[in-house]
Amino acid sequence: MPEQTPLDLFDPGAVEVTPLPAAEVRRRGDRRRRRRAAAVSLGAAAAVAVVAVAGTGLVDQGRRSAPPAGSPSSPPQSADEWRTDIPSGFPLERGLRAPEGDPISGPGARARGIAPLDICEDDGNGPAQWPGDYVERLAASASGPELLDARELVTFPDDRAATAVLATIRDRVARCGDGDTRWTVHESSGVGDESLTLSRTFELGLGGDVYQLTRVGNAILAVDLGGEWDLGSTVPAGIEDASATSADLVTAMCVFAVEGCDGGPEEPSELPAGLPIGAGMSDPRVFPGRALLAEELELCGERPLSAVDAVDARSARLAGGETSETRTVLLFSEESVADDAQAALVSSAQRCPRGDVPGSEVEVLPGTDGWPGRTIRTTYAGEPPTAMLVHVVRVGPALLLSESYAGAGPDAVTDTRDLIEPQLAALEELRD
Structure with a gap:
């Protein structure tokens, strides 16, 4: 044929x-x-x-x-x-x-x-x-x-x-x-x-x-x-x-839609007080009201989230030894704004295939097996190679960002996604 x-x-x-x-x-x-x-x-x-x-x-x-x-x-x-x-x-x-x-x-x-x-x-x-x-x-x-x-x-x-x-x-x-x-x-x-x-x-x-x-x-x-x-x-x-x-x-x-875009319950104006932003980290430092990854994340000279209009934010950071990890949750006024922020970050990564460091490569990985987010992976040449993994997941009007710097092995993406399951579960209450 x-x-x-x-x-x-x-x-x-x-x-x-x-x-x-x-x-x-x-x-x-x-x-x-x-x-x-x-x-x-x-x-x-x-x-x-x-x-x-x-x-x-x-x-x-x-x-x-x-x-x-x-x-x-x-x-x-x-x-x-x-x-x-x-x-x-x-x-x-x-x-x-x-x-x-x-x-x-x-x-x-x-x-x-x-x-x-x-x-x-x-x-x-x-x-x-x-x-x-x-x-x-x-x-x-x-x-x-x-x-x-x-x-x-x-x-x-x-x-x-x-x-x-x-x-x-x-x-x-x-x-x-x-x-x-x-x-x-x-x-x-x-x-x-x-x-x-x-x-x-x-x-x-x-x-x-x-x-x-x-x-x-x-x-x-x-x-x-x-x-x-x-x-x-x-x-x-x-x-x-x-x-x-x-x-x-x-x-x-x-x-x-019949009901249009207005009306209905208002989105929350602050993140849950008990949000386990540092769950899974050993003695993390928590930053209430700070959007560290939105402020710092850079792709080919762009900081796509530096000007986002979040109504609340929370971050946690762990650094030391052979690993580094930062997590940030951004809360927006409504889901469409969170969608736009996620789209801006993914688009910026797609425009940056070679990364900021010579020899580095950037790719956007889709979610798999029902995992709802996207992963931006920057691989650095070397022996052994290393990678920076940034997971981006929208849950209702919130955007969860997780940045991990570790090895580039085949299990790194899955392992680091598993680390943020406690935060994803806690953010589900924003849908109610």
Whole structure:
């Protein structure tokens, strides 16, 4: 079978659009626990909508000039009350990085987005229509040899129309027969009001896509990771990456939710008094109110966290012998600000592949086995080589940073992640 890549499916007529600064939407980020509450309150209504529309096909593809009148959703909301315009500066391209400095397409209404969802196109029913009868679309993508990272944000007249899109795609996959191309539905990510995770792989050879579609209110975020996927071995890792991207971007989709971005419980204004910041350290020095790593952490001459606006901070430091460790917890006014701080740190590390010291190398490691954070590893040449490991984990509106200077052995990343489990567990109370 000839090798297939997602890039063969793109419309070359893309138009680049420069977004406004992401700072304009930073304060609109929804709190993760309110997204969970919205998912619970809308779950029953979404299930009824799926049953009602699962047997219908999508309407003809095209952009609506205005939302039509429609029945109220549950909770009651008329069609003209749903927000259908995509905010200027929506951070769709956040974390998007093309390999080897290749340009990024978008974000823009006509930018290249996800590869077509041509589900079971040989079954006589024609290709699945995505995005269908939509109102507005925003897309961005980065690509390279055998690689695609694409996102699309699409709005619909109301939440029922958006639910119908997911239901129809899910139904098409369920009716797929055997063939050279295999479509598979995977476990939901649990993000947003509802989500659908799919993979497209081939019976012969590697390739295909991992798709994740996440609905919040009347909007759907579609993430597509194209690459050398194999259903039995590499697809699970692709699903983890797609879920991380979706969870990061869904925060800004609160503008499409029934309850919007305002209201709900206020975030805490101070860190828990008993936060075990120094747990696991031998006789650490604790610094209340100090954000040591935010003040000191430097990557290629940048200090990406030096100007962050935290409402509270706490640090602990242990130094001596052959190891050094510093931990800092930053508390922000809301989760979206913590998201931005984490994204700024990771982006700074990605722009610094060679490090500040000659012979050093910097790389960003994703979370594994359910571990929720990122690790910035700087490896220094020598005999034996050494490494600086900076773990970055967001828990609710808080950001935990842990810096360890130790050996560069294969177990160093896992061992140092295990050391901050007490802090992660204590920070979970900020979600309540």
